[in-house]
Amino acid sequence: MIEVSHLRVAFGAGENQSVAVDDVSFSIPEATVYGLVGESGCGKTTILRCLAGLNRQWSGTIRIAGKTVGPVRDLAFYRMAQMVFQDPYGSLHPRHTVNTILSEPLVVHGIAGIGPRVSRVLAQVGLGESYRYRYPHQLSGGQRQRVAIARALILEPRILFLDEPTSALDVSVQAEVLNLLRDIQVEQGLTCVLVSHDLPVVANLCNRLAVMNQGKLIEELGVADLMSARAHSGYTQRLIAASAGYDRTLVGLDVD
Amino acid sequence: MSGTTKSPILTVEDLRVGFPGPRGLVEAVRGISFEVGRNKVGIVGESGSGKSMTGRAILNLLPSGATSTVKSMRLGETELAGLNENEMLGIRGKRVSMILQDPKYSLNPVMRVGHQIAEAFRVHHRASRAEANERALEMLAAVRIRDPKRVFALYPHEVSGGMGQRIMIAMMLIPEPELIIADEPTSALDVTVRLQVLAILDELVTTRGIGLMFISHDLNLVSTFCDEVLIMYAGRIVERCPAADLHQAKHPYTRGLLASLPRLEDGHKRLRVLERDPSWRNEPIPAEA
Amino acid sequence: MTAHSFERNASLRSWLLVEAPQSGFQAWMQSFYLAWLRLAANPLAVIGVVVLLGIGLVALMAPWIATHSPFDQVLADRLQRPSAAHWLGTDELGRDVFSRIVYGARTTLYIVGLVAVIVGPIGLCIGATAGYLGGWVEAVLMRITDIFLSFPSLILALAFVSALGPSLDNAIIAIALSSWPGIARLARAETLTIRSSDYVDAVRVMGASTPRIIFKHVMPMCLPSVVVRVTLSMASVALTAAGLGFLGLGAQPPTPEWGAMLSTARQYLLEHWYLAAMPGLAILTVSLAFNLFGDGLRDMLNPRS
Structure with missing residues (x-):
């Protein structure tokens, strides 16, 4: 469904040029969830933004649904691929009601039957009609993220890009959102790309994952390898150990 | 375990913090009491549980508009309740510091x-x-x-x-200082760096005999880093226990939180969703551990 | 208040505060109501609003409030002191000063209102477009703005009026020309932060067109600060209008205008100080009220600061 080969992204020019993504290749089969894992600045979000068409300065090849896509995408692409952002407090327009937020994609794409479609998608993400005319500031973080997911789903896409969709949420709410994403993914056979720094979250949603560090893809793992902590690179091993919590014996103090 | 020492560094009794809003007074902290000795006390809760307000109320650094009342708040031999801003300056930074x-x-x-x-x-x-x-x-x-x-x-x-x-x-x-209040000190850091910073904090606090109030949303981290854990829900402490025993927690809220955490080894297993019981808001608070 | 009306009042209040509004209209009214509550908590801003509403009412009802026609010259009664017949006395042509001040409110509000209506949208459009598009569009638009900003506003207005000929409408155009650049700059600065926000990325991922993003998603976010800025600049617009009138370049006689009244009253200042004091007081009141209201609006729209 998604094939990326020799993707390279560099910001700036000349001596100040910094390479954010360095020769990354991977491919994602249809109806699976692929994780991009790493610490901040490793280039995982940049890759996602290239895939979604938000970042237009890259070189390499991206093939989506059998077609090679360029930096600028058309309406048909956006109908097929949608995105959920990290911060539910920032990704919903503060002065639009839930109704306006959810209608907007339909208006942009000239799709009729807005009213019933908004109701349907609200029900799908587990929010009732009573949320329809609220403003984002009247919703909790979890409810906002549900609205953001509803906005991505309302165009009935086949691909969903997820940028840390639960990292700004409380754990109990995170569980609800993860379950919701899993249900929708299975039900609609969606292909998803999940960017996250949180290995347990990745283990919960993904079939396969790529570990990134400083713009490079370090290794690819299946979810079974992740669950049993079978990683080849030392870096991945360190990430797995760190996700278990604080252990005095694991930490070298003198790293600067 | 140095859990409860004979002379606590900080004793807080019946702390309340409220915000006036258009729909009436909103209470963020609703009468909590706790002690911090020469150990690491973790305060865990979800957003809106009042954990950050608790830390700020101790140093009288509440956002404008917020009001706080406390029956008694003793730092060593000093009573902090009722100190004016000038007297507070001698406490803030010198005897109690805060890491944000x-x-x-x-x-x-x-x-x-x-x-x-x-x-x-x-x-x-x-x-x-x-x-x-x-x-x-x-x-x-x-x-x-x-x-x-x-x-x-x-x-x-x-x-x-x-x-x-x-x-x-x-x-x-x-x-x-005698006491450090650390409010999510490592949330903005990457996991591998986070552990180093915690190790340094751990070492300094332990060797110098400083009390540490560690405010965090991360159950896993608190249970592995702190000595004692207080779980806050809706402005109250619903459970307190030694950190090592957190996994045998009794309160349904704590148990629900633990169950909703995804675990690496569980893979795609469906997560338990926390069912909130309205009675948790007002049931009696457990006594000092 | 009867029990019945009290009950209706309470149900209106709960309709405005209910957590789950039933329609877009209700949601809209709710946010207005909450904003009003915040404004009402600021006594100075309330004073500003009340004074502005009062002046607006006076301007609207001028024919009923004024005791005389503002144009009637009774040369026999010229330069009278305040009395029961002429509350604020008469001017050098025997016209009733009180009536002229009342009608003068119309002139001032006409200028201020038209300038606001012209300047707000132009500044907002130019600033938001420049900020969102960036690149050469921004460079061109903002350099034009800089050129306008580099002239002192009164001098610029003077130049325009003397080129176009003194009249009320030309004064409005001149004042508008000198006050849009500040608003464009503000709108651009706001847009720069809005442009990189997630909710704008979210509409880009929908495939929305650039004009749609600018008009439907960026501009509503710039609007509060633009409204505040326009309101605050209304105070200086009122002063500039009076200044042009004073120099004889604004409203032309016999139109009652505070600046022009002040200008002629200057000749009689020693014997008839109130002739100058009254229009001066009116100008002061209007610009003070706009400032107070503008400050209140700013606090109301940015509850965090």
Whole structure:
């Protein structure tokens, strides 16, 4: 469904040029969830933004649904691929009601039957009609993220890009959102790309994952390898150990 | 285990914090009591549980509009309740310091970090500039910065997040406080850096006998890092237990939170969703552990 | 208040505060109501609003409030002191000063209102477009703005009026020309932060067109600060209008205008100080009220600061 080969992204020019993504290749089969894992600045979000068409300065090849896509995408692409952002407090327009937020994609794409479609998608993400005319500031973080997911789903896409969709949420709410994403993914056979720094979250949603560090893809793992902590690179091993919590014996103090 | 020492550093009795809003007074903290000894006490809760307000209320650093009342709040022999702003200045920084989430916003951007640390010392102790700089260098070494002389002369924008947080720790520890309130001190850091910063904090707090109030949303981290855990829900403490026993927690809220955490080894297993029971808001609070 | 009306009042209040509004209209009214509550908590802003509403009412009802026609000259009664017949006395042509001040409110509000209506949308469009598009569009638009900003506003207005000929409408155009650049700059600065926000990325991922993003998603976010800025600049617009009138370049006689009244009254200042004091007081009141209201609006729209 998604094939990326020799993707390279560099910001700036000349001596100040910094390479954010360095020769990354991977491919994602249809109806699976692929994780991009790493610490901040490793280039995982940049890759996602290239895939979604938000970042237009890259070189390499991206093939989506059998077609090679360029930096600028058309309406048909956006109908097929949608995105959920990290911060539910920032990704919903503060002065639009839930109704306006959810209608907007339909208006942009000239799709009729807005009213019933908004109701349907609200029900799908587990929010009732009573949320329809609220403003984002009247919703909790979890409810906002549900609205953001509803906005991505309302165009009935086949691909969903997820940028840390639960990292700004409380754990109990995170569980609800993860379950919701899993249900929708299975039900609609969606292909998803999940960017996250949180290995347990990745283990919960993904079939396969790529570990990134400083713009490079370090290794690819299946979810079974992740669950049993079978990683080849030392870096991945360190990430797995760190996700278990604080252990005095694991930490070298003198790293600067 | 040094869980409850004979003389607690901080004793708080019946602390309440409220915000007036258009729909009436909203209570963020609803009558909590706890003690911090020479140990690491974790305060865990979800957003809106009142955990951050608790930390801020102790230093009287509440957002404008918020009001707080407390029956008694003793720091060692000093009663903090009813101190005016001027008297509070002698407590804040000198006897109790606070480490915040993001060092970027807590450091002065136009001052070398070394001078900021030295300044923090001179505010509370009579010392010459040279002596304070000497102390700042020692402190930078104590937070395991390998080349203190070089880091001393850097500006905040030139240091990484992990280094910045170590500098904050150095700055907060140099006046030799009795108590440190750390509000999500490592949430902005990457996992591998996070553990280093925690290890440094752990070492300094333990060897110097400082009390640490560690406010966090991360159950896993608190249960592995702290000595004692207080779970807050809707402005009240619903459970307190030694950190090592958190996994045998009794309160349904705590158990629900633990069950909703995804675990690496569980893979795609469906997560348990926390069912909130309205009675949790008002049921009796467990006594001191 | 009867029990019945009290009950209706309470149900209106709960309709405005209910957590789950039933329609877009209700949600809209709710946010207005909450904003009003915040404004009402600021006594100075309330004073500003009340004074402005009062002046607006006076301007609207001028024919009923004024005791005389503002144009009637009774030369026999010239330069009278305040009395029961002429509350604020008469001017050098025997016209009733009180009536002229009342009608003068119309002139001032006409200028201020038209300038606001012209300047707000132009500044907002130019600033938001420049800020969102960036690149050469921004360079061109903002350099034009800089050129306008580099002239002192009164001098610029003077130049325009003397080129176009003195009249009320030309004064409005001149004042508008000198006050849009500040608003464009503000709108651009706001847009720069809005442009990189997630909710704008979210509409880009929908495939929305650039004009749609600018008009439907960026501009509503710039609007509060633009409204505040326009309101605050209304105070200086009122002063500039009076200044042009004073120099004889604004409203032309016999139109009652505070600046022009002040200008002629200057000749009689020693014997008839109130002739100058009254229009001066009116100008002061209007610009003070706009400032108070503008400050209140700013606090109301940015509850965090």
